[in-house]
Amino acid sequence: MSAIPRQDMGFVEAVDNTAETPGRRAPLVLNMTRFGEVTHQVARVNEAARPPLAWTVAFLISLALVGFLGFCITYLFFAGVGVWNLNNPIMWAFDITNFVFWVGIGHAGTLISAILFLFRQKWRTGINRFAEAMTIFAVICAGMFPGIHVGRVWLAYWLFPIPNSMEMWPQFRSPLLWDVFAVSTYFTVSLIFWYIGLVPDLATLRDRAKGTIRQLAYGLFSLGWRGSNRHWHRYEVAYLLLAALSTPLVLSVHSVVSFDFAVSQLPGWHTTIFPPYFVAGAIFSGFAMVTTLAIPARQLFGLKDLITLRHLDNMNKIILVTGCMVGYAYGMEFFIAWYSGAPYEKFAFMNRALGQYAWAYWIMVSCNVITPQLFWFKKVRTSIPLMFILCLAVNIGMWFERFVIIVSSLANDFLPSAWDKYQPTWVEIGTMFGSFGLFGMLFLLFCRWLPMVAIAEIKATMPQANPHWEGYAAHGAASGGATAHGAAHSPEGGAKS
Amino acid sequence: MSHAAAYDAPDLSDRSIIGTGLSATARLALLVGFVCLAVAVAIGWRSEDPGHVAKVWLQNWLFGLAIALGGLFFVFIQHLTHAGWSVAVRRPAEALMSNLLWLWAGFIPFVVLHLQGRLSIVWPWFDMAAIRSADPAEAALVEAKAGYLNPQFFFIRAAAYFVVWAALAFFFWRNSVAQDSDGSVARSSRMERVAAPATLLFGLSITFASVDWIMGLSPAWFSTIFGVYFFAGCCAAGFSALALVCLRLQAAGYLKGVITAEHYQDIGKLIFAFGIVFWAYIAFSQYMLIWYANIPEENTWYLARQLGEWKWVSAALLLGHFCIPFLFLISRWTKRYKVGLTIGAIWMLAFAWLDLYYLVHPHIPHGLGKHENYAALAAAHADESAHFGDPLNWLMLAGVLGLISGFTLMRLREHPLVCRRDPRLDESLHFHNI
Numbered sequence: 001m002s003a004i005p006r007q008d009m010g011f012v013e014a015v016d017n018t019a020e021t022p023g024r025r026a027p028l029v030l031n032m033t034r035f036g037e038v039t040h041q042v043a044r045v046n047e048a049a050r051p052p053l054a055w056t057v058a059f060l061i062s063l064a065l066v067g068f069l070g071f072c073i074t075y076l077f078f079a080g081v082g083v084w085n086l087n088n089p090i091m092w093a094f095d096i097t098n099f100v101f102w103v104g105i106g107h108a109g110t111l112i113s114a115i116l117f118l119f120r121q122k123w124r125t126g127i128n129r130f131a132e133a134m135t136i137f138a139v140i141c142a143g144m145f146p147g148i149h150v151g152r153v154w155l156a157y158w159l160f161p162i163p164n165s166m167e168m169w170p171q172f173r174s175p176l177l178w179d180v181f182a183v184s185t186y187f188t189v190s191l192i193f194w195y196i197g198l199v200p201d202l203a204t205l206r207d208r209a210k211g212t213i214r215q216l217a218y219g220l221f222s223l224g225w226r227g228s229n230r231h232w233h234r235y236e237v238a239y240l241l242l243a244a245l246s247t248p249l250v251l252s253v254h255s256v257v258s259f260d261f262a263v264s265q266l267p268g269w270h271t272t273i274f275p276p277y278f279v280a281g282a283i284f285s286g287f288a289m290v291t292t293l294a295i296p297a298r299q300l301f302g303l304k305d306l307i308t309l310r311h312l313d314n315m316n317k318i319i320l321v322t323g324c325m326v327g328y329a330y331g332m333e334f335f336i337a338w339y340s341g342a343p344y345e346k347f348a349f350m351n352r353a354l355g356q357y358a359w360a361y362w363i364m365v366s367c368n369v370i371t372p373q374l375f376w377f378k379k380v381r382t383s384i385p386l387m388f389i390l391c392l393a394v395n396i397g398m399w400f401e402r403f404v405i406i407v408s409s410l411a412n413d414f415l416p417s418a419w420d421k422y423q424p425t426w427v428e429i430g431t432m433f434g435s436f437g438l439f440g441m442l443f444l445l446f447c448r449w450l451p452m453v454a455i456a457e458i459k460a461t462m463p464q465a466n467p468h469w470e471g472y473a474a475h476g477a478a479s480g481g482a483t484a485h486g487a488a489h490s491p492e493g494g495a496k497s
Numbered sequence: 498m499s500h501a502a503a504y505d506a507p508d509l510s511d512r513s514i515i516g517t518g519l520s521a522t523a524r525l526a527l528l529v530g531f532v533c534l535a536v537a538v539a540i541g542w543r544s545e546d547p548g549h550v551a552k553v554w555l556q557n558w559l560f561g562l563a564i565a566l567g568g569l570f571f572v573f574i575q576h577l578t579h580a581g582w583s584v585a586v587r588r589p590a591e592a593l594m595s596n597l598l599w600l601w602a603g604f605i606p607f608v609v610l611h612l613q614g615r616l617s618i619v620w621p622w623f624d625m626a627a628i629r630s631a632d633p634a635e636a637a638l639v640e641a642k643a644g645y646l647n648p649q650f651f652f653i654r655a656a657a658y659f660v661v662w663a664a665l666a667f668f669f670w671r672n673s674v675a676q677d678s679d680g681s682v683a684r685s686s687r688m689e690r691v692a693a694p695a696t697l698l699f700g701l702s703i704t705f706a707s708v709d710w711i712m713g714l715s716p717a718w719f720s721t722i723f724g725v726y727f728f729a730g731c732c733a734a735g736f737s738a739l740a741l742v743c744l745r746l747q748a749a750g751y752l753k754g755v756i757t758a759e760h761y762q763d764i765g766k767l768i769f770a771f772g773i774v775f776w777a778y779i780a781f782s783q784y785m786l787i788w789y790a791n792i793p794e795e796n797t798w799y800l801a802r803q804l805g806e807w808k809w810v811s812a813a814l815l816l817g818h819f820c821i822p823f824l825f826l827i828s829r830w831t832k833r834y835k836v837g838l839t840i841g842a843i844w845m846l847a848f849a850w851l852d853l854y855y856l857v858h859p860h861i862p863h864g865l866g867k868h869e870n871y872a873a874l875a876a877a878h879a880d881e882s883a884h885f886g887d888p889l890n891w892l893m894l895a896g897v898l899g900l901i902s903g904f905t906l907m908r909l910r911e912h913p914l915v916c917r918r919d920p921r922l923d924e925s926l927h928f929h930n931i
Contacts, residue, residue, distance in 0.1 A: 021686075022686060023682060023920025024920075025581075119578075236931070248774070259785075262786050263789040263790060271721045272786050276779065324700075332724070341717075342638075
């Protein structure tokens with residue numbers, strides 16, 4: 001990169017890159033013309049002597065919450081699941097709500113890195129790294145809940161089909177067991193995908209590292225990466241293959257989670273749209289969480305030129321699309337419950353909207369269907385405070401969605417004499433907030449020690465990376481950052497030139 | 498542009514992109530279509546089972562609709578995502594989509610049947626008295642839906658779908674061909690803006706159309722995923738038809754160097770992703786959940802599809818709509834090689850047709866619960882026929898395909914075969930799959 005003198009580079013102006021004239025692709029990296037600047041911008045966060053004050057404060061809060069999580073879980077282990085307010089008929093509540101919520105959060109990362117990669121969405125490079133990191137951390141939080149909710153935790157390994165002398169096997173016909181496989185496969189592949197993507201950037205940090213410990217640590221994990229053509233070739237092949245393998249996983253994990261409910265005969269749980277509806281909801285909540293964290297992160301660590309307003313605009317569009325899909329599913333469920341003519345189906349949905357959990361239902365509808373409609377307006381999609389509030393609302397709404405599905409269906413099923421109501425105890429609430437602390441702690445550690453933006457990948461989206469970039473020929477010719485290929489002209493013109 | 502030497506300049510001469518030479522083929526296709534339909538009507542008129550004839554028409558007409566709706570979806574999703582790669586193949590998709598401007602006419606036979614008071618031969622709920630006498634329990638379920646399943650609302654909804662589809666097809670077609678002459682970039686922006694609400698209208702209209710016309714054939718049955726299933730079928734039919742139109746145009750000497758292996762690979766990927774894998778995902782979700790819960794409100798629909806010959810149709814769909822094309826089109830090579838993609842696209846089109854056959858024709862026998870067990874039920878209905886030998890199937894299929902291809906070619910004949918002044922055409926001509 002040093003071979004290209006600075007005066008030969010077109011300078012990308014600090015323009016509003018959310019507008020795109022057809023034929024001219026908007027720039028994805030702002031105010032930077034040299035690849036070295038991108039490296040510096042990202043790596044300086046990890047190389048700073050100490051983190052920003054806000055990071056330290058957030059980290060301490062997260063750490064406190066993790067401490068409380070540890071306390072709640074220890075208490076649970078000693079006292080038994082009775083410390084949760086679960087009882088017949090409401091055997092699942094906060095525990096599985098949190099599980100499904102966190103698995104859902106873990107969907108954005110792999111969608112961005114795999115599906116958007118296959119769809120050639122270059123803007124994904126600005127956000128894929130930390131969205132993938134969030135995936136890993138969210139799945140860790142999710143995996144915790146089934147583990148601790150089993151009651152006799154010392155037998156939690158029975159979740160896995162381990163041969164033993166008692167010939168005790170898990171029930172292979174149960175989707176709860178499929179979950180174990182689906183989530184652990186997803187975690188493994190996501191982790192490998194994330195790590196493979198990290199290798200070139202870890203090598204960059206290694207090469208820049210001052211101090212033996214840093215050199216050793218980054219050196220160890222960069223696996224001897226030297227950036228040779230052969231390395232890059234294998235890297236690209238591995239990345240494409242992992243993207244193709246991860247794509248069905250994005251759909252399968254939450255589909256299997258939805259089977260936990262939908263294979264039953266319980267009204268409100270048993271409905272055929274559950275698999276795609278859960279997947280859309282998971283992407284919806286995952287993107288909302290990525291946006292919620294991207295906004296402070298780009299501010300705090302000075303990444304606004306890499307995670308630009310255009311990235312956030314695109315994220316908000318996906319939130320709008322998936323929010324509409326979720327709304328479609330809510331609507332279809334209601335419509336078909338009525339259309340089915342089955343009294344239990346009808347009751348289950350009327351009870352959601354008007355029964356004892358109506359407050360939770362209307363929080364869910366407001367946050368997931370009504371307020372995201374504001375994203376139809378570009379002003380809202382490009383306003384940082386508004387999108388932050390709307391995305392927080394989506395996070396809340398999606399938590400309540402799982403709560404409504406799980407609790408309202410269990411609380412009021414077929415026989416009124418078997419009905420009950422549910423209120424969480426402080427242990428359940430504490431465990432939920434504690435899981436946010438765990439997620440926050442892992443995320444903050446990641447921000448501090450690993451490159452938050454895919455340095456190598458994002459450079460490829462810059463016009464300077466295009467071998468046909470006109471800046472190489474026409475010295476310093478400013479093209480507004482877009483390649484000249486797309487300039488509006490007739491095809492005849494294109495054929496002549 | 499100094500880099501242009503690196504590319505093979507595509508042939509955008511009039512000879513390559515002006516399709517006036519398509520007239521003869523178009524006229525021949527229309528003629529074949531009309532003749533086949535006329536013969537089919539002549540045979541069907543004397544049939545002893547007018548319900549079956551009407552359903553054969555319904556299924557083949559839905560097949561035509563699925564192709565055109567798939568084309569519409571392709572067009573507006575490209576605008577919605579500001580896609581660059583697809584500009585070179587968008588005009589053929591727009592021509593397929595334009596069939597929505599006449600396909601509403603295929604609904605007229607059902608209006609006529611209704612005016613004769615005989616529409617219950619297709620959708621049983623048009624005659625509640627008959628259901629009541631045959632199966633009072635089912636009648637109670639169907640009566641509960643009367644707020645939705647009643648003739649007035651049914652026809653109002655149908656009119657609404659046709660208006661939405663024709664309006665969208667008209668809008669995208671008109672702006673696209675107008676851009677050929679004025680080259681206005683604003684038209685691209687306008688189509689991008691309209692594509693977003695178009696997505697909502699499209700999603701809702703095809704959902705309720707499939708509920709009305711297919712799910713309503715078994716009025717007691719219900720499934721929340723059904724609209725999504727029909728959408729996946731539209732993708733399989735529409736994208737496969739698009740591949741075939743592009744391949745045929747190039748075989749006839751048009752669009753040389755404009756449509757490349759890169760475009761074929763991408764269309765192949767879309768067939769693979771949406772028409773094969775997504776379809777299988779949705780079909781599996783619906784089947785697995787109904788099979789697993791096994792409640793009598795729902796399982797009847799699948800029971801009807803595993804009696805007699807229908808079990809072979811079900812198995813053929815599993816293999817032919819998923820397993821075989823999955824293995825065939827997963828390769829990069831088959832999607833880029835013209836013969837490979839031709840085979841894949843014809844195959845998928847055939848199975849999209851069979852999928853609709855499987856959705857429309859089987860009927861749920863009354864009194865399924867009277868049998869002692871499943872074996873007794875299967876034995877009692879072992880002679881259930883899928884009626885593949887009926888020439889009406891093939892005549893009407895030929896009729897619909899003739900009209901669709903004739904009309905598509907007519908449209909392509911009138912305008913350049915490529916969106917020649919689309920601002921992203923250059924991007925489309927030069928892109929490469931890595």
